[in-house]
Amino acid sequence: MKFAKRSVKRRRSRKLKRAPKARASLATAERSWRADPLRRLSRTYHLSNEALSRVTGASPRSISYWNAGIAPQRSSAQKLKEVARLFDALADIIKSNAIASWLQRPNKEFDGSTPLQVIERGESDRLWRMIWQLREGNAG
Numbered sequence: 649m650k651f652a653k654r655s656v657k658r659r660r661s662r663k664l665k666r667a668p669k670a671r672a673s674l675a676t677a678e679r680s681w682r683a684d685p686l687r688r689l690s691r692t693y694h695l696s697n698e699a700l701s702r703v704t705g706a707s708p709r710s711i712s713y714w715n716a717g718i719a720p721q722r723s724s725a726q727k728l729k730e731v732a733r734l735f736d737a738l739a740d741i742i743k744s745n746a747i748a749s750w751l752q753r754p755n756k757e758f759d760g761s762t763p764l765q766v767i768e769r770g771e772s773d774r775l776w777r778m779i780w781q782l783r784e785g786n787a788g
Contacts (some may be wrong), residue, residue: 667702686715693735695748697711704731751763
């Protein structure tokens with residue numbers, strides 16, 4: 649009887665020793681997958697953390713957390729997807745490495761506001777309209 653109890657204890661102790669390693673590798677993979685949209689935005693379009701904060705409406709601290717691998721909340725993740733979609737559409741019209749500087753320049757199509765200010769005000773539909781007009785060949 650004592651022999652059976654010892655073997656059960658040994659099995660449990662082995663399982664407990666293996667579990668943290670499995671959790672650590674899973675957590676690392678999960679972190680890299682969740683942080684991917686943010687990293688892709690910053691690397692592909694040369695956006696600073698400040699610009700990412702302004703575009704997504706998230707605080708600079710949240711951006712730092714996301715860069716560290718902490719998953720954004722569902723609403724923030726959805727906003728990241730929307731921003732990525734907008735920037736991918738812009739990349740069809742503007743070179744991806746020029747988008748960051750274009751965001752900072754005042755534009756007459758936006759009544760002298762910068763595209764970044766337009767996005768911050770929640771008027772990204774104006775950018776989508778501009779993208780559509782340029783794709784259709786209507787310059788103006």
